[in-house]
Structures are given as C-alpha cells and as structure tokens.
Amino acid sequence: MNLSGHIALEDSNELKKIIDSLLIQKKVDTAEINRLQDEVNLLRAALYGRTSERVIDDAPEPTLFDGIGEPSSENLPADDEDDDSTTEVKGHTRKKKGRKPIPEHFPRIDQIHDLDESEKICGCGCMKECIGEEVSEQLNIIPAKIEVIRHIRLKYACKACEGVEDDGPTISIARMPDQVIPKCIGTPGLIAHVLIAKFADALPFYRQEKQFLRMGVEISRVTMCNWAKQVALSFEILLLILQQEVLSGPLIQVDETPVQVLNEPNRSNHTKSYMWVFRGGTRAAPVVIFEYHPSREGKIAADFLDGYEGVVQTDGYAGYDFLDPQRKTKHMACWAHVRRKFFKVVKAAGNPKKGKPKNSFTKNAMKLIKRLYDFERQTKIDGLTGDALLAERQEKGKPSWMNSKCYWIKQSSK
Numbered sequence: 001m002n003l004s005g006h007i008a009l010e011d012s013n014e015l016k017k018i019i020d021s022l023l024i025q026k027k028v029d030t031a032e033i034n035r036l037q038d039e040v041n042l043l044r045a046a047l048y049g050r051t052s053e054r055v056i057d058d059a060p061e062p063t064l065f066d067g068i069g070e071p072s073s074e075n076l077p078a079d080d081e082d083d084d085s086t087t088e089v090k091g092h093t094r095k096k097k098g099r100k101p102i103p104e105h106f107p108r109i110d111q112i113h114d115l116d117e118s119e120k121i122c123g124c125g126c127m128k129e130c131i132g133e134e135v136s137e138q139l140n141i142i143p144a145k146i147e148v149i150r151h152i153r154l155k156y157a158c159k160a161c162e163g164v165e166d167d168g169p170t171i172s173i174a175r176m177p178d179q180v181i182p183k184c185i186g187t188p189g190l191i192a193h194v195l196i197a198k199f200a201d202a203l204p205f206y207r208q209e210k211q212f213l214r215m216g217v218e219i220s221r222v223t224m225c226n227w228a229k230q231v232a233l234s235f236e237i238l239l240l241i242l243q244q245e246v247l248s249g250p251l252i253q254v255d256e257t258p259v260q261v262l263n264e265p266n267r268s269n270h271t272k273s274y275m276w277v278f279r280g281g282t283r284a285a286p287v288v289i290f291e292y293h294p295s296r297e298g299k300i301a302a303d304f305l306d307g308y309e310g311v312v313q314t315d316g317y318a319g320y321d322f323l324d325p326q327r328k329t330k331h332m333a334c335w336a337h338v339r340r341k342f343f344k345v346v347k348a349a350g351n352p353k354k355g356k357p358k359n360s361f362t363k364n365a366m367k368l369i370k371r372l373y374d375f376e377r378q379t380k381i382d383g384l385t386g387d388a389l390l391a392e393r394q395e396k397g398k399p400s401w402m403n404s405k406c407y408w409i410k411q412s413s414k
Contacts (some may be wrong), residue, residue: 038348045347101282102137109140146217149187151176181230194224195231243304246280251311252329253279254301254320259292267294276300283385298322305329316341318404339369 120128144375155173162170180188197203205221212219230408245254267273274296281287293300298319305312309328314320315337323331375397384392 003329041348079299082366102139106139108137144215146215151404180234181227184227185223186227191227191231194219195228198224239289243278243288245285246278246289247305247309249280249282249286251280251313252305252308253277253313256296256300256317256319261294264294272296276304278304282373335369335372341367342366342369346377 056276078108151355153174153176155171157171176412180191184191186194194208195207197208198205205224208224209219209221256274256276259275260266260269261273262269264271264273270297271294273292273294276291276293278289278291291300291304296317296319297322298406299312301320302322305323311330313332313334314322314323320331323329342362342365346366375393379389379392
C-alpha cells in the first residue's frame with residue numbers, strides 16, 4: 001500500500017512537471033505566433049495597404065456602397081470618450097471661386113475682332129454704331145528657340161614692326177570673356193537651363209537630349225553630364241559658403257535617404273548609397289545642402305557639424321548618437337518619427353477582431369501627437385512666429401502634452 005502510494009506520488013509530481021513545461025511552452029509558442037502574425041500584418045500592409053499614415057479611430061469597415069445617399073449614424077465615427085479636449089474653430093473667409101486674373105506685368109498684345117460690314121447693318125436698314133467692347137484674356141507662350149552667339153575677336157598688328165625680328169608680339173587679339181566651362185559649346189545661359197531642368201524640374205538628360213533634337217540641335221546626354229560635373233567642381237567654393245550659412249543658424253535638421261547609383265566604380269548596382277540633407281540658416285533665408293555619400297556612417301554628419309553650437313534635429317538613427325554627449329549641441333527628436341513607431345504598432349495589430357482588446361497606450365499616444373499637430377497647424381494659420389509662437393506653445397501646447405502624460409500615469413496607476 002505504501003509502495004503504491006509512493007509510486008502514485010512520484011507519477012503525480014512528474015505529471016505536474018510535464019504540465020508546467022507544456023504551459024510554459026504554450027506561452028512561448030503563443031508569443032512567437034503573435035510576433036509572426038505582427039510581421040505578416042506589417043508585410044501585408046507594406047504590399048497592399050495605404051501609404052498614408054492617417055489613422056481614423058473607431059472607423060467602420062468600408063462597404064460597397066460607401067458614400068451613396070445620406071450617411072447613417074452607424075457610418076459616422078464614434079465620439080472618443082477618453083478625449084476631453086476641445087477644438088476652437090475661428091472665423092474664416094471663403095475664397096472666391098473662378099479663374100484668377102493674369103498678372104499685369106506680362107506684356108499684352110491686342111487683337112481686335114470686328115463685325116463684317118454686312119453684319120453692321122440693322123434690320124431696319126440703318127448702320128449700327130459701336131457702343132463699347134468686351135475684353136477677355138488668354139495666355140500664350142513663345143517656345144524656346146536656339147540661337148548662336150558668334151564671338152568675333154578683333155586682331156591688331158603693327159605694320160611698322162612687320163618683318164622686324166623682335167622679342168615682343170606684333171599681333172594682338174581681344175581676349176574671350178571668362179567662361180564657366182572653358183572651350184564649351186554652351187553659353188552660361190544654356191548650361192543653367194540644362195541644370196535647372198535636371199535638378200529643379202526632374203527632367204533627365206536623355207529627355208532633354210530628345211527635346212534638343214526636336215529643335216534641330218544635337219547635345220548628347222554625356223555632354224550634359226560632363227557640364228554638370230564641371231559646374232559642380234567650379235562651385236565648390238559656394239558650397240563651403242552655404243555650409244557656413246547652415247552652421248550659422250540656431251537649428252539644423254539632418255536626414256539621409258537611400259539612393260541607387262548605376263555603374264558606380266567598385267560597387268554593385270543594388271548597393272545602397274545615400275543622399276544626406278542638411279537644412280539650417282536663418283528663418284528668413286533657410287539653406288538646404290544635399291551631399292552624396294556611398295555610406296550611412298555617422299562620421300559624415302559629425303564632420304559636417306564639427307564645432308556647431310545649437311540645436312540639431314534628427315530621427316532615431318543610431319548614427320546620430322554622437323550628438324548626445326556633447327554639451328554645446330542639443331540633440332532633438334522628431335515627432336513624425338515618434339508617431340511612426342506607434343503607427344507600426346497599429347499596422348502590426350492588423351484589423352482587430354470583435355472582442356479583441358486594443359492597445360490603449362498606443363491609441364492615446366496617436367491622439368496626443370495629432371493634438372500637437374493640430375495646434376502647430378493653427379499657429380501657422382494665425383501667422384505666429386518668434387516670441388509669439390514660443391509664448392503660444394508654452395501656454396497651450398505644453399499643457400496639452402503634460403495633461404495627457406499625467407492622464408496616462410493616472411490611468412496606469414488604477
């Protein structure tokens with residue numbers, strides 16, 4: 001009897017260990033399934049979802065007949081019980097509809113349209129008299145035309161020294177004006193036109209090549225590419241001046257974005273390169289500098305910002321961590337990138353099923369950031385700048401943030 005009881009006790013302990021082990025494994029498997037499901041939701045959203053990061057809380061699922069007829073109460077977004085903020089709508093002026101007038105500085109060419117002589121005779125047989133006019137305006141454009149600038153350099157010679165051996169030159173010729181690119185077929189105006197079309201209007205060189213062919217002149221894309229390179233080398237001094245302008249301001253924004261470069265020496269066409277962007281200067285005259293680099297290492301930003309004293313705003317990339325220990329530089333984050341982290345949580349959750357609890361912290365964070373964005377948008381509408389903008393942020397923007405933060409702490413302590 002005792003032996004069987006001892007065996008039963010050992011079996012019971014062993015069974016309990018097995019059950020505990022299975023429960024632990026179940027928790028691990030459930031966590032792994034949830035993680036994999038979040039990854040699936042993120043990938044599905046990246047492939048088929050909207051690129052916009054706008055989130056509508058408690059919005060119903062769209063149906064086939066959305067937008068037809070009068071909206072019902074079921075199709076309206078529910079009021080947010082947690083949001084006790086109020087929005088003040090100020091008076092506004094409605095823009096007048098219709099075509100905008102053509103600016104007065106453009107030259108006018110009058111075209112007078114008159115009736116035929118037969119149409120000027122009234123039905124009674126008398127001649128009609130002109131009593132006024134009606135004027136309407138249309139825009140016209142004169143297409144670009146190609147012209148050739150002939151540089152005629154006059155030459156002078158001394159007839160008295162003709163045939164006399166002398167060390168000094170007997171023939172003089174007028175010098176050519178200084179050119180951006182020596183011995184170039186293009187004038188500064190043509191080079192500027194090509195570069196503006198390329199970098200300001202995003203018109204590739206091969207398309208400009210076709211445009212020039214339609215106009216009857218052949219300028220290859222290789223030639224235009226060489227022009228861009230030589231102009232960039234000539235303007236290096238201007239880049240140094242612009243960099244000093246960026247560093248002279250109280251705030252610098254830095255970001256880097258991947259670009260693909262084809263046929264780059266010693267690099268695959270699929271290798272990522274980066275375009276670094278630095279924006280700074282004064283509020284009245286901001287300056288933006290684009291720098292291409294084959295890598296994303298933080299040393300690039302460190303070299304550009306060497307010796308800078310002020311505020312630097314970046315995203316959460318670890319390459320900017322060198323700014324944190326510096327005393328003369330204040331490293332600030334970006335609300336757009338903070339919001340993006342919470343938005344990824346919303347995307348990973350997918351379409352929540354009925355009865356599935358929502359992440360209240362994420363929901364409150366999204367609402368808070370939206371409230372701050374609405375506040376900043378209103379300050380722009382009101383035209384606030386400088387000290388007035390700072391005072392408005394301290395009076396309304398900061399309490400909005402602090403109240404919401406205290407609200408989260410209060411809720412979590414319950």
